[in-house]
Amino acid sequence: MSERTGSALDFLHDEIEQLKQAGVFRYPRVLEGAQEPRAVFDGKEVVNLSSNNYLGLANHPKLREAARRAVDTYGAGSASVRTIAGTMSLHTELERRLAAFKRTEAALVYQSGFTANSGTVSAILGREDVIISDELNHASIIDGSRLSRATIKIYPHKDVAAMRRLLEESKDARRILVITDGVFSMDGDIAPLPDIVEVAKKYGAIVMVDDAHASGVLGENGRGTVDHFGLHGQVDIQIGTLSKAIGVLGGYVAGPQVLIDYLVQRARPFLFSTSHPPAVTAACLAALDILEQDDSLIKRLWDNARYFKEGLAELGFDVSGSETPIIPVIVGDGAKAMQLSDRLFEEGVFAQGIAYPTVPRGKARVRTIVTAAHSREDLDRALAAFEKVGRELDII
Numbered sequence: 504m505s506e507r508t509g510s511a512l513d514f515l516h517d518e519i520e521q522l523k524q525a526g527v528f529r530y531p532r533v534l535e536g537a538q539e540p541r542a543v544f545d546g547k548e549v550v551n552l553s554s555n556n557y558l559g560l561a562n563h564p565k566l567r568e569a570a571r572r573a574v575d576t577y578g579a580g581s582a583s584v585r586t587i588a589g590t591m592s593l594h595t596e597l598e599r600r601l602a603a604f605k606r607t608e609a610a611l612v613y614q615s616g617f618t619a620n621s622g623t624v625s626a627i628l629g630r631e632d633v634i635i636s637d638e639l640n641h642a643s644i645i646d647g648s649r650l651s652r653a654t655i656k657i658y659p660h661k662d663v664a665a666m667r668r669l670l671e672e673s674k675d676a677r678r679i680l681v682i683t684d685g686v687f688s689m690d691g692d693i694a695p696l697p698d699i700v701e702v703a704k705k706y707g708a709i710v711m712v713d714d715a716h717a718s719g720v721l722g723e724n725g726r727g728t729v730d731h732f733g734l735h736g737q738v739d740i741q742i743g744t745l746s747k748a749i750g751v752l753g754g755y756v757a758g759p760q761v762l763i764d765y766l767v768q769r770a771r772p773f774l775f776s777t778s779h780p781p782a783v784t785a786a787c788l789a790a791l792d793i794l795e796q797d798d799s800l801i802k803r804l805w806d807n808a809r810y811f812k813e814g815l816a817e818l819g820f821d822v823s824g825s826e827t828p829i830i831p832v833i834v835g836d837g838a839k840a841m842q843l844s845d846r847l848f849e850e851g852v853f854a855q856g857i858a859y860p861t862v863p864r865g866k867a868r869v870r871t872i873v874t875a876a877h878s879r880e881d882l883d884r885a886l887a888a889f890e891k892v893g894r895e896l897d898i899i
């Protein structure tokens with residue numbers, strides 16, 4: 504055997520070289536200070552159109568205060584998984600509050616929205632089952648589906664007729680799960696949930712919706728897409744995140760008590776990974792207080808989104824798909840999307856370029872997310888930069 508030279512990881516150099524040649528090799532920009540509508544990234548002050556801080560809660564005084572107090576009372580960490588010694592009274596209080604907020608029997612908090620999806624799907628389905636999934640569903644749904652070993656069938660984006668055909672051909676499966684994002688994270692459009700529920704129920708399928716981008720954004724006081732469409736009691740499993748509009752970290756599943764009781768026995772991230780530190784949970788509780796008390800932040804969020812979307816459309820950008828504060832500016836070519844993003848940054852606007860494989864080839868974009876915390880001046884400054892750079896790059 505000839506002796507090998509170099510490192511066993513040398514193949515990664517080639518992989519990276521390919522990404523660089525495609526113009527899509529990226530390192531994350533570094534934020535100094537708090538997540539604010541104007542923030543310093545990579546040493547430059549910019550209008551921040553890249554965070555998921557929809558309601559400006561990430562640096563809200565009430566959340567900061569709740570986190571500080573929880574540290575003083577309960578300490579910095581929980582030092583155990585939930586199922587051994589890591590279930591603190593704060594955790595069960597948050598779950599009670601989330602269930603009441605979502606109008607479900609029960610709720611269970613996971614370390615993230617990602618683990619809430621992957622841990623729930625993989626726990627409740629197995630080899631004999633079928634998962635019917637929108638082609639644009641989040642990576643955590645895809646990973647959870649793979650982990651479950653169920654047969655995965657993908658339907659074209661929001662195509663309920665195609666979904667029905669997949670249900671029909673899967674009739675003999677032990678169980679069927681129909682799963683969709685509530686709001687799609689790269690396009691900002693909303694799932695046709697009433698139609699999905701109607702068809703799925705005819706086939707006795709389980710319906711699950713991932714409301715990561717709808718939590719705190721859609722429905723009464725931000726209760727999500729089920730509330731938005733008036734479908735309480737008709738969607739079996741709702742996933743929410745505490746990491747986006749809620750401003751902190753975590754994910755949860757809301758549904759019937761029997762589902763939660765089962766997940767406590769079987770959901771692997773819940774069983775095998777340490778629970779949230781007290782500061783995280785206390786800050787989430789403070790965020791729920793704010794959401795329940797007053798919806799003025801949500802109103803401001805939607806006003807700002809409307810204003811910014813209309814501004815971009817008037818300039819001639821393609822923002823046609825968006826129905827929410829996620830507003831993608833479609834460019835097409837991956838390298839060009841990155842170029843638009845880089846030039847915007849030089850002009851004082853941070854809007855992330857997104858290309859294949861995160862979105863399909865030919866659908867590369869710069870994704871913007873407007874928040875309640877942006878001022879009109881912030882948005883006008885951003886629109887001026889889009890106009891200047893859009894003309895320069897022949898996009899408008």
Ligand SMILES: *Cc1c(COP(=O)(O)O)cnc(C)c1O
Pocket residue numbers: 615616617618620641643684686688713715716744745746747752753754
């Ligand atoms: C962000 C996101 C998640 C993951 O949520 P985290 O709390 O950040 O782990 C899951 N699903 C969708 C659709 C998302 O956009």
